[in-house]
Amino acid sequence: MTINKLLVVIIIIFIKFGGCEKVFKSVPVVFKIYENESVLLPCYIQDNETVARVKWYKNNRLLGDTLDQHTLLPSRMYMHRNYSLQIDSLRAHDTADYTCEVIRPEPLGPIKQSHSIEVQCSPSVRTIPEEGFLEVRKGEYVDIGCEASGTPKPTIEWRKNGEAMALLEHRSRIRFRAEHRLLAGVYECIADNSVGDPVKAAIRVIIQDAPVVSAVRTFVHTAIGLRAALQARLDFAAPPAKTAWFRDGRPVKTDDRIIIMGHENSHQLIFRTVRKSDLGNYTFRAENKLGMADVSFKLTGVPNVASFKVDPSLNKATSTSFTLIWEVDSYSTIIEYNLWIRPYYGSRSPIDPDSVSTVGPAYFWSKIVVPGDSIDGPIHSASYTVRGLTPSTVYEATVTSRNRFGWSKTSAVLHFATEPGVGRTLPVTIDYADITPTLEEPESEQPENITQAHVFERLNEMPMSDSGAREKLNVIVISFLICSIIWLS
Ligand SMILES: *[C@@H]1O[C@H](CO)[C@@H](O)[C@H](O)[C@H]1NC(C)=O
Ligand SMILES: *[C@@H]1O[C@H](CO)[C@@H](O)[C@H](O)[C@H]1NC(C)=O
């Protein structure tokens, strides 16, 4: 076994010169060597020097002495005749500074040379907390970490829910305020020191907060005798929430016909066969010790919101007429439609006060009553040709539908244009050539000059839009929080 073969990785660093260069032929060395291998630490002295005695120290603790054979060199260690110290089967705890002290005859003083051994060890990590799990209340601090050992010292990278965290430094400790439940997740650290494979450890962080609920459809159209289901989602519940369905503030009484079902995050209130008395307002509520959340539903027989069809081959336009086509879902016969029409001026309120007088009453909506059909549904289609329109003019239209349960909400607004023709045009010039019928989302404000207020009764306040805005805000809050994460040094 040759010594050269034993030295696998040797990086020579001159630690210090200390005036010994005349005595020692060898130089101080840092040995970076893998576990189980051997190393030879030189203590090579100039031939013209007289050596009385040599001692080896490990971090200043005596290991061996040439004049005292009884100073027991630990097992795996051997001092050669040329004073080199050989260490076999290196262990992690052999990482240390080793000093050879040469004692010369009086009056010359002793001189020393030191080497370092770094036994290369693949990394290992210990999480903080050790169980890899941390649950805090919203507003409290999350304090997690990964203590990595290994030689050389491993660097630590962090991931949250599988995504790299853009941290400026390789921190072993992360501390931040649990401002939002979305800061919860699996935080994973990866320790790497290029010796062996990187190792990973994960800490699952749970942030307790009031529950969050949502629903896709809160306005549920039905009819007597049909099956109907109200569906709520429990988007978040830590700690777990108690859930319940209410009608007019009282818990819903369940029986063979009205059933509550809950599976994972999905919660349903099912009516096997709807009775007239079932129609009404319902609330799904989730509650834990940190708060509660609810989402309201309306189980109703009134028609769903109608939608205009945009199809040039069917929307026949002339200079004075236009054919509107729409569809509506209703399990019951539609008794009548109200079609609301008015010229379109590009905005709800003309900015130029003069134009108000010019436009006059034409600004207001005109109502056209269109008879319903005798079909049971569920899909009803209707068309109506509006006559007596002004040529080259853009109009807007909206429609409501009534069945025996009442009026639906207003549809989205349709914009359409009449063809050019001879005759008077309105004193507003619009490049009508570009106007194809287009649908606009319903406006939150009600159309002016509609006296039958109940037609536009807001039956269906969608909490969804609210929560959508909340989520957006959350994203902003979280971006801010991530930017302001506080680190422990
Ligand atoms: C060193 O030897 C021990 C026991 O023989 C073994 O368990 C360990 O994996 C070895 N280490 C390396 C880095 O080969
Ligand atoms: C030994 O030789 C070196 C040069 O080779 C010299 O610098 C040193 O002083 C000598 N030491 C003694 C004790 O003569």
Ligand SMILES: *[C@@H]1O[C@H](CO)[C@@H](O)[C@H](O)[C@H]1NC(C)=O
């Ligand atoms: C010291 O002795 C060992 C064993 O005989 C040998 O392998 C090594 O090369 C020697 N070192 C020097 C610096 O002469």
Ligand SMILES: *[C@@H]1O[C@H](CO)[C@@H](O)[C@H](O)[C@H]1NC(C)=O
């Ligand atoms: C249902 O709730 C709406 C408000 O969301 C309310 O105007 C209406 O009167 C309620 N209906 C019943 C039957 O309580």
Ligand SMILES: *[C@@H]1O[C@H](CO)[C@@H](O)[C@H](O)[C@H]1NC(C)=O
């Ligand atoms: C509503 O509009 C009509 C014309 O379509 C008009 O005769 C009526 O006075 C308006 N009502 C109100 C309250 O403005």
